[in-house]
Amino acid sequence: MRFKFPIVALSLEIITIILYGVFVVYDDGKSKGHGHGHAAPSNETKHVEPMTLYPMFQDVHVMIFIGFGFLMTFLKRYGFSSVGVNLLLAAFGLQWGLLMQGIWDLDDGKIKINISKMINADFSTATVLISFGAVLGKTSPVQLLIMTILEITIFAINEHLVVEILGVSDVGASMTIHAFGAYFGLAAARVLYRQGLRNGHENDGSVYHSDLFAMIGTVFLWMFWPSFNSAIAEPGIPQLTAVINTYLSLAACVLSAYAISSLVEHKGKLDMVHIQNATLAGGVAVGTCADMNIGPFGAMLIGLVAGTISTVGFKFLSPILASNLGIQDTCGVHNLHGMPGILGGLAGIVAVALGKKAGHTAAMQAAGLASSLGFGLVGGALTGLIMKLPFWGQPPDQNCFDDSLYWEVPEEEEENEESLAHADHSKNKAEA
Amino acid sequence: MRFKFPIVALSLEIITIILYGVFVVYDDGKSKGHGHGHAAPSNETKHVEPMTLYPMFQDVHVMIFIGFGFLMTFLKRYGFSSVGVNLLLAAFGLQWGLLMQGIWDLDDGKIKINISKMINADFSTATVLISFGAVLGKTSPVQLLIMTILEITIFAINEHLVVEILGVSDVGASMTIHAFGAYFGLAAARVLYRQGLRNGHENDGSVYHSDLFAMIGTVFLWMFWPSFNSAIAEPGIPQLTAVINTYLSLAACVLSAYAISSLVEHKGKLDMVHIQNATLAGGVAVGTCADMNIGPFGAMLIGLVAGTISTVGFKFLSPILASNLGIQDTCGVHNLHGMPGILGGLAGIVAVALGKKAGHTAAMQAAGLASSLGFGLVGGALTGLIMKLPFWGQPPDQNCFDDSLYWEVPEEEEENEESLAHADHSKNKAEA
């Protein structure tokens, strides 16, 4: 760790800056065509008002940096890494994502940055942050930087294939971001399986205030998800539709997540893990058909189902995946992004088959789902193999879920713990 | 609790989804008229740019879910319930509010959702979250869901009466949301009076970090209050006026809240309860006349007075209400929403009498205030009686203000406390 991390981080940044020097310019509003894929408004719009999407961008930005960052602070001794490494990966990932996505859309050999491209760059980092959730606490910053490069590169290929070549509709990216990111992370986690953690780890849990920090992430994700699903929608009514569908799906999802959490837990109590995560599944699952005319009723049904399967997944499926398949999914991304992402893809297939979005076919939607799952699983497995190479500073089992391996942690609390230990010690002495 | 909560929550959500299937459609921009009451922009505006109000909506959304949610996390052992149940009630409430408000404004027998209606739906939940503050820690989730349905229904009736039928001006809803919600909650709290809590409860207090979590709520409410008071104002200068008046009233209010807090406390110290709450009273009190030409000077005077009466209320009035009238107001909503809401209504009467808003009369403004107080007090008392029925899982006195009754609470901290207890125990042994 001593020099590996600084060398890797600085080298990556310097290479990136050189690539930006060669390839990246400001968008002057006079671009040749559509901008990046399905997202960019027409030339005239951009020329007239280049800042129109800026509030949407900032909402997405908050989801990436506060939302994902704090959602993962639920672990009692891993908060610095959660929010800190989240910032590191996202800050590097957006630079890399802008390059990888821009390659497919060169204009005079240049990538022209605008707000729409910045939104897409933020989106590309979301895949990494989802996968980060699966391997949280068990990987080094160097491993995660490598994952960032590989995952965003593979994401950009799959997204181009699915959206541009296959012409799949996936405005809120249930398939290309959520399902892709989740199965990528799960495949990597499978490859990085640790026998030593099969009976759990004392730091793999929360304390009271760490759960409250995590709720900051949850609530910001929940509030701004309508922006995530509508940011790159067609302006006007389709964008409004995407906002409304996401708002309603999320609202319905909260009720089912709470109800099912209480139903499956001991004495009808609520479980913070479900509340922090499953309440968001409605945003994931309505993503693909967010801008389609599925009706408020349809959006709410999707949310209701998503909250249910996500909560059930946390309670019953995650332990099975860990014990039977060797998939140790720290944050339960399978339940928040994996299954709801597939549900979103399936809902999109049905919606397109019912004619809810002209110019798309159910078969192509299905191909888009299959492609996203395939790229995710294969890409994640290969990336996991590379991450498993023995010189990236992977933490030993006993130091998992512990900030103090990579961070200077305040001594104060250690002292407190020490005095508690002394107190216990004195108890033993006294009793003896 | 075992099955009651999941059954009630799921049933309510399924009924709501069915009602949405029957009544709710997207707004296609071709509606017949004004949309909901005083709020909606004209047809053309909506048609041209349906997303204009979206940033305002998101500010209000943050106030509802982060602002109210974290403001109530000040209690040491009730943070999960504060932010978690806030999310539950608001997520259900906005669905119910959109129905209850939309009933008065059907278009071809349908409620047409748009951003303006979503803002009003969020507003309707604010009444519930205010009342939630009065009964915080002493009610079960099932009781609170029942309160949500009843309060939003009564709110929608009163708001329609006051704004549409009486033609009262209340752009920032000092009367229809704040005074209504506060006296509704206080009346319910009176009915739910607990003899066993008259000498306080060991969990009815804060710890250092819970007070900091609460400040997240305070500051987000404070910052975005100009959006709350201006979101449904007439576009253009009136909306700008509402922003400016609220911004200045809140700024002045901070100074008086701090000064009075220091003046009334032991040794001139500041009290976090005052800072978390009374600094917001200026936003409440300037609500009714936010879009009126009261002058920056007038707005600041309102804020100065609001911060003063709110702080004085926390220090001197709340204890009297509890001991003499049996009103146990956990969050002091009487001081933050009740008195400042009445002050706002009175300021509106004066401003209208001085001709600050054409087309309104002081008498009707007074009627609006009286109606809001009356509906609040009577509605809250009746709702309290229904909540008092013995089968809603109301917590026993000794479990009040304690998350562990309804939530799985991390064991870690309990262990710490246990070792502290052991330590104390060992002290006794050693001394013996």
Add this chain to the structure above:
Amino acid sequence: MRFKFPIVALSLEIITIILYGVFVVYDDGKSKGHGHGHAAPSNETKHVEPMTLYPMFQDVHVMIFIGFGFLMTFLKRYGFSSVGVNLLLAAFGLQWGLLMQGIWDLDDGKIKINISKMINADFSTATVLISFGAVLGKTSPVQLLIMTILEITIFAINEHLVVEILGVSDVGASMTIHAFGAYFGLAAARVLYRQGLRNGHENDGSVYHSDLFAMIGTVFLWMFWPSFNSAIAEPGIPQLTAVINTYLSLAACVLSAYAISSLVEHKGKLDMVHIQNATLAGGVAVGTCADMNIGPFGAMLIGLVAGTISTVGFKFLSPILASNLGIQDTCGVHNLHGMPGILGGLAGIVAVALGKKAGHTAAMQAAGLASSLGFGLVGGALTGLIMKLPFWGQPPDQNCFDDSLYWEVPEEEEENEESLAHADHSKNKAEA
């Protein structure tokens, strides 16, 4: 303290309200000219859409109240003061700043408030909050209110001189806010030097969760800095350019801050102080030339350098400043705002010399930097002398960095500490 603080706070507020009564009116969109300096859009724009800048304003608002407020909560026992006094100073400062900035731009003898003026008022408070960071934990609320008045007054003079009279370009205010505010605070801290703190103070450090609270501030500042640097830019492409440059500079800065932190720390670990602060230096340093055509490549280089010098400053320079020059800089504002602010000024000189912004000269840019440093250092030293007068309730050394001097602090934790003390005591007894 008993009566000084309430009297000072109330008097200042009442005087301010009277001044607002005399001088301040709403902007009706019919102003004579440019509004405040470089910032205001043209008349027509304002008349057509007075709310255009409102989302930008709210982003800046979040930076001032959440960003600065929570960034300073890293101290273990000083969180109430950090976020609470931040709210007090900013709420008063924005009122005062609007007056001080408005004096230079009267229209018929009146200051006309609009969103642009509110953004500038928020900006003026940033200088105070930066200086607050230098003297954090060692000053009373009364001292800080006095600093607020003086610093904002001096800021407004320097800004008018630099931007209006010298015609300097400083869109993101690297010089007029960051360098000015930092050296003002450092000069004041020098005057207020405390011999008794030269060996540190037991409360001058963080605990685990206080560092997480601080990250809330860091991340909100990081996310919304593009709004800070672009809020008052020329609408259209220049504003977009300011957003893009800031976004990229900050992203590159994260990588260098992390890399250098790991490089200079023990065992390659990351230090939270660096992550909380140095990751933001890219936003400061790109400020002056944010709206210039420096290229994405240029913006990233500035960020890379800023993150490096800021981290190195925290590690090596701050201890030297404290021990050799007697500058006790609690938050290290020299590293976050001082050096990066100068770097921003220098980058602006180079960019203007290279013709990146028409209508400006390198010589004038240099004069702007010199003026900002001069006004900051001299103004800060004079203000420090006034703050040093013995009747403002300055805390004694042993009560520094401790909320309990000015705040009612929850007893709960003290009890815990007491039981810890008892536990330790029992240990001694038992061992004896």
